[in-house]
Amino acid sequence: MLDPLAAELNEAIGAANPHVFDMLSTKGKEIFFPSKGILAQTAEAKGKAINATIGVALEDCGAAMILPSLDALVKMKGYDVFAYAPNLGNPEIREAWKRLLLKKNPSLNKDGNCISTPVVTASLTHGLSAAGYLFIEEGDKIITPDLFWENYSLVFNYAYGSKFDTFPMFNGKGGFNTEALREKLISGPVGKRIVILNFPNNPTGYTVSAAEAETTRDIIIEAAEKGNNIVVLIDDAYFGLVFENDVIEESMFTYLVDAHERVLAVKVDGPTKEDYVWGLRIGFVTFACARGGSSLNQTMEAKLGGSIRSSVSSASRIGQAMLLRAYEADEYEAEKSEKFEILERRYKKIKEILEHRKEYAEYLHPLPFNSGYFMCLEVKCGKAEEVRRVLLDKYDTGVIALGNLLRVAFSSTPYGHLEKLFDNIYMAVSEVAGGG
Ligand SMILES: Cc1ncc(COP(=O)(O)O)c(C=O)c1O
Incomplete structure (x- = not known):
């Protein structure tokens, strides 16, 4: 039985963009953010004289219980690092990451672009998995270049039952094999397509040129025009680390945010490699589509929130608190x-x-x-x-x-x-x- 909250979200997604609704997996259709459950009831009780809602431990004076031996290790206020973070992430870090995204990808500032507010995940791996939960159905094919991060096979195939449909990453001229990508996207019956793009790429260290990025976008639009609904997962783990002038410095996401109403761009990124914090375990997921605007974005955030709630519940608060400080620091x-x-x-x-x-x-x-x-x-x-x-x-x-x-x-x-x-x-x- 579909939970009424899931039905509500599905209806809102369908109204904002029916193609995106069709992209959802069975699990993706069923999941919902429990907006009327413990988290919501806790929020409603905030500030009450007696608040016996959430499962954290407080001292008799009302302060958070924190072991002094742990408190002594951090310079930030104990509560800011040891309390639960909101399920979708601390609102301040979500806004800070969005501001950084817009700064690092100036083309996103174009009029009419509408990207969601990044949702915090417990690492990029978790972001990929949480997105996989929403879109991958058992037996779905994932179109990817043949050189990809090994863990995709556990994250997508073993966990959700997909299979890779790979194409040779490079053409004979040493460039990205857009023609082979086109073949994969166009061939076969019209339906759902899931594509994963990762530049700078693991393992090759390759990033596409602007011309290749434009061709990739045009191919995706061509496939969408034919009636395919296309989820493009953009894994930006190594974002910003480009060492040549003739390759894109902005994310592939910027090419796809307003590409077509049948193209949902899902950007998975985070500080792991960019900010050299591999063990902090923080990532972000951001959505964009040419149709659906903020209404679609908010419902997709809630869907993702459901998938996060079902796995790690919420990401590390200390990680979010530390990053927020760093992003605000002059020296960053x-x-x-x-x-x-x-x-x-x-x-x-x-x-x-x-x-x-x-x-x-x-x-x-x-x-x-x-x-x-x-x-x-x-x-x-x-x-x-x-x-x-x-x-x-x-x-x-x-x-x-x-x-x-x-x-x-x-x-x-x-x-x-x-x-x-x-x-x-x-x-x-x-x-x-x-x-x-
Ligand atoms: C392409 C790519 N995506 C994602 C990840 C995972 O990042 P995280 O450690 O934040 O889960 C890696 C890590 O090696 C990677 O190479």
């Missing part, structure tokens, strides 16, 4: 630039190494890269796992083997070790390929 931008420059310097060094060490080409082929934390080397003999083993056993060096690729995380390799790292890879691959 400068500190972030400093870290960017460290990564950019390593990126440039790798380009220089590959440029000079022509002999590498016998065994290794670097895939296009211009951004992010990683780059990939294709192992021409195909024995990437063997090369990885040799690197571990003989060269004291660790990289990741993925099929016939070696993924190199320059994000975690000191500048001074880069030459040695690539030399080690070259020696190991020479041994494996040459039978040494």
